[in-house]
Amino acid sequence: MHNLNKSSHDVDHGIKHTKKGLSQEKKDFIDNQNLKDDHVDYDNKASNGTLNSLTPKWTEDQMDEREIAYNLYSSNRPIIRNHWAELQKKNGNTAIVCPFCGLTDAVEMDHFIPRGKEKLFPEYSTHYTNLIPLCHNCNLAKGDDWKENGHQIFFNAYFDRLDEIEILECKISRDISTGIAISEIRLKISGYENEVCQRVVNTITRLKLLPLYTTDSNKILRSKTIEFKTEYEQQNTRYAGKDDYIGAKRGVIRTMSSNVDDFIAKLTYSAIVESNEYWDYVKSQL
Numbered sequence: 001m002h003n004l005n006k007s008s009h010d011v012d013h014g015i016k017h018t019k020k021g022l023s024q025e026k027k028d029f030i031d032n033q034n035l036k037d038d039h040v041d042y043d044n045k046a047s048n049g050t051l052n053s054l055t056p057k058w059t060e061d062q063m064d065e066r067e068i069a070y071n072l073y074s075s076n077r078p079i080i081r082n083h084w085a086e087l088q089k090k091n092g093n094t095a096i097v098c099p100f101c102g103l104t105d106a107v108e109m110d111h112f113i114p115r116g117k118e119k120l121f122p123e124y125s126t127h128y129t130n131l132i133p134l135c136h137n138c139n140l141a142k143g144d145d146w147k148e149n150g151h152q153i154f155f156n157a158y159f160d161r162l163d164e165i166e167i168l169e170c171k172i173s174r175d176i177s178t179g180i181a182i183s184e185i186r187l188k189i190s191g192y193e194n195e196v197c198q199r200v201v202n203t204i205t206r207l208k209l210l211p212l213y214t215t216d217s218n219k220i221l222r223s224k225t226i227e228f229k230t231e232y233e234q235q236n237t238r239y240a241g242k243d244d245y246i247g248a249k250r251g252v253i254r255t256m257s258s259n260v261d262d263f264i265a266k267l268t269y270s271a272i273v274e275s276n277e278y279w280d281y282v283k284s285q286l
């Protein structure tokens with residue numbers, strides 16, 4: 001899970017671009033309904049961490065208004081294409097990695113506060129800060145949920161700051177029957193009392209991300225073990241035995257763990273450095 005830089009375009013810019021290509025009737029609708037005020041209100045609440053206090057603009061007997069606002073969004077409209085381009089520019093000029101899972105490129109635009117089948121919040125259907133890129137699986141799993149027991153459920157990649165929040169840990173153990181070293185990414189038992197941490201935990205749980213992280217971590221573990229085995233077989237004269245080799249490699253992995261950006265690799269390398277069980281396993285493989 002990671003933050004994304006949001007578009008630097010302001011609400012006025014968003015409203016102006018929402019109107020592009022629309023009929024005069026729809027342009028007038030946007031002005032007459034004061035969508036701009038709703039978008040300003042959204043950003044204020046998002047900045048204060050109180051998006052959960054948003055209430056629908058239109059009542060259930062105003063389905064016509066809801067319908068018009070709902071249809072302001074379409075993934076191939078210029079405003080959405082421009083939004084993607086702006087986000088790419090603001091986030092490294094490469095493909096945007098899904099901020100939820102951190103594993104796959106984002107290919108779809110999620111409405112953080114959903115337009116939804118119920119059309120509850122169509123007033124934010126084209127609002128820049130309500131549009132967050134996600135990968136297909138995360139977008140599908142998120143669905144139209146956003147609030148539970150009055151609390152916002154999901155991590156917001158634009159507004160929830162993740163700095164210095166450590167929620168995951170990697171544990172390496174030996175499989176009881178085979179003796180093979182295996183890793184597991186899991187939630188830390190404590191340390192996430194604040195709201196943002198709760199949202200991250202909820203997001204990880206609801207999207208069932210831990211098994212995906214564990215699969216990735218095990219791939220890293222396996223590939224490192226094979227690498228060590230192969231290298232030791234080829235260069236064993238450089239080292240005064242297995243223990244000497246393992247000591248050297250433990251230092252290498254320690255350096256890697258502080259330099260790598262990929263969060264699964266970082267967790268896995270840190271666990272490798274700490275785990276005597278892992279190095280016992282490597283030794284048995286040399």
Ligand SMILES: [Zn+2]
Binds near residue numbers: 099102103135136
């Ligand atoms: Zn994802």
